[in-house]
Amino acid sequence: MLFRKMSKTDRKLSILGFGCMRLPQTADYAIEEHKATAMVRYAIDRGVNYIDTAYVYFNGQCEPFLGSALTDGYRERINLATKMPVWDVRSRKDMDRILDEQLKRLKTDHIDFYLLHGLSRSSWNDMIDLNVSEFLDGAINDGRICYAGFSFHDNVPAFKEIVDAYPWTFAQIQYNYMDEEYQAGTGGLSYAAEKGLGIVVMEPFRGGMLAQETAEIKKVWASGGHSRPAAEWGLRWLWNRPEITVVLSGMSTMQQVKDNLGFANDGKSLALTTDDLAVYERVKTFYRSRVKITCTQCRYCQPCMVGVKIPECFSAYNDAFIYTDTAGAKFSYDAFTASGGDASRCKDCGVCESLCPHQIPIRKHLRVVVSLFGH
Numbered sequence: 001m002l003f004r005k006m007s008k009t010d011r012k013l014s015i016l017g018f019g020c021m022r023l024p025q026t027a028d029y030a031i032e033e034h035k036a037t038a039m040v041r042y043a044i045d046r047g048v049n050y051i052d053t054a055y056v057y058f059n060g061q062c063e064p065f066l067g068s069a070l071t072d073g074y075r076e077r078i079n080l081a082t083k084m085p086v087w088d089v090r091s092r093k094d095m096d097r098i099l100d101e102q103l104k105r106l107k108t109d110h111i112d113f114y115l116l117h118g119l120s121r122s123s124w125n126d127m128i129d130l131n132v133s134e135f136l137d138g139a140i141n142d143g144r145i146c147y148a149g150f151s152f153h154d155n156v157p158a159f160k161e162i163v164d165a166y167p168w169t170f171a172q173i174q175y176n177y178m179d180e181e182y183q184a185g186t187g188g189l190s191y192a193a194e195k196g197l198g199i200v201v202m203e204p205f206r207g208g209m210l211a212q213e214t215a216e217i218k219k220v221w222a223s224g225g226h227s228r229p230a231a232e233w234g235l236r237w238l239w240n241r242p243e244i245t246v247v248l249s250g251m252s253t254m255q256q257v258k259d260n261l262g263f264a265n266d267g268k269s270l271a272l273t274t275d276d277l278a279v280y281e282r283v284k285t286f287y288r289s290r291v292k293i294t295c296t297q298c299r300y301c302q303p304c305m306v307g308v309k310i311p312e313c314f315s316a317y318n319d320a321f322i323y324t325d326t327a328g329a330k331f332s333y334d335a336f337t338a339s340g341g342d343a344s345r346c347k348d349c350g351v352c353e354s355l356c357p358h359q360i361p362i363r364k365h366l367r368v369v370v371s372l373f374g375h
């Protein structure tokens with residue numbers, strides 16, 4: 001295992017972190033505790049010292065699971081990261097109540113890396129109104145939290161605003177070779193790193209899509225002369241960047257834990273060659289050749305008068321074809337439309353089409369989005 005020091009801290013963190021959102025589970029979404037405990041402990045025994053969970057994972061069962069899995073001295077060997085469900089916070093008091101509950105669930109007296117979960121500009125503004133800075137400062141002062149950070153799902157301007165609004169230690173962003181321009185992206189990553197924040201990466205395989213080993217994609221990966229698995233390529237691309245401290249991988253089998261531990265032994269920064277980088281470009285071209293709707297996410301069509309999240313709808317639709325994974329794309333579509341914005345809201349006014357610089361027949365495409373995802 002290789003380690004990197006996170007700036008603003010005294011911690012040397014394993015470059016591979018254990019993301020606990022994809023633990024082995026039963027058909028009714030319960031953690032298979034016996035298997036999951038063995039996987040978490042196996043990883044810790046081989047150097048993983050950063051474990052990431054959240055209040056909400058597995059319908060609230062992940063923190064209590066870790067509370068048990070990390071007994072027998074395992075808790076003391078790791079940096080524990082968990083997240084406050086900002087959408088459940090209605091008052092300043094709720095923040096203390098939730099954190100105290102998390103400490104109990106996790107059977108610990110402190111959280112090493114505490115995050116506000118999934119911030120967007122709007123949820124951050126809600127948190128400011130509820131005086132979250134005072135809460136974070138207080139929890140750091142009384143020792144319940146060691147370091148404060150946030151995970152993020154919005155655009156680059158919102159990311160920069162949040163970075164500048166509090167003396168964060170770290171930010172957790174979705175990042176991988178296909179998503180350099182998505183959410184915080186490379187622009188946000190560089191900005192945060194310049195400001196001294198540590199970077200933790202989530203969804204390195206886009207939830208598993210980039211770890212596929214189909215015959216077609218294997219051929220493209222092999223074109224550079226290396227026979228590396230897709231998962232190794234995905235992780236190496238991230239570890240190549242020195243600004244990234246930890247890459248969280250969700251792992252659902254012991255074999256994945258073993259494989260990723262093996263890759264982490266060689267995850268040096270600035271190690272990819274020009275030839276390697278050319279392979280990534282070929283893989284990106286391969287995936288992009290499957291794009292159905294040529295939306296560039298410029299967002300000129302936004303805001304839609306009835307709130308349809310047009311760029312996001314098209315992105316989810318394209319993902320279904322790029323990664324030949326309709327179920328995964330629908331999962332993400334259902335998640336971001338849970339509070340509105342789905343394609344079925346379109347009233348056919350056509351204003352978006354007059355604004356689109358690429359003359360995309362948006363209304364027609366929104367109808368196909370509805371037919372694929374059902375709403």
Ligand SMILES: NC(=O)c1ccc[n+]([C@@H]2O[C@H](COP(=O)([O-])OP(=O)(O)OC[C@H]3O[C@@H](n4cnc5c(N)ncnc54)[C@H](OP(=O)(O)O)[C@@H]3O)[C@@H](O)[C@H]2O)c1
Nearest residue numbers: 019020021022151202203204205206207208211231250252
């Ligand atoms: N804060 C937030 O808002 C937020 C959001 C998302 C994630 N996260 C955190 O980030 C962590 C990582 O993200 P993620 O779990 O969503 O996605 P991910 O790491 O991109 O994908 C995880 C999936 O990749 C596949 N995989 C992993 N290692 C593999 C290997 N060696 N070979 C083949 N396939 C492999 C598995 O898919 P299969 O199960 O299909 O085999 C696994 O379930 C999460 O677990 C969570 O801790 C945080």
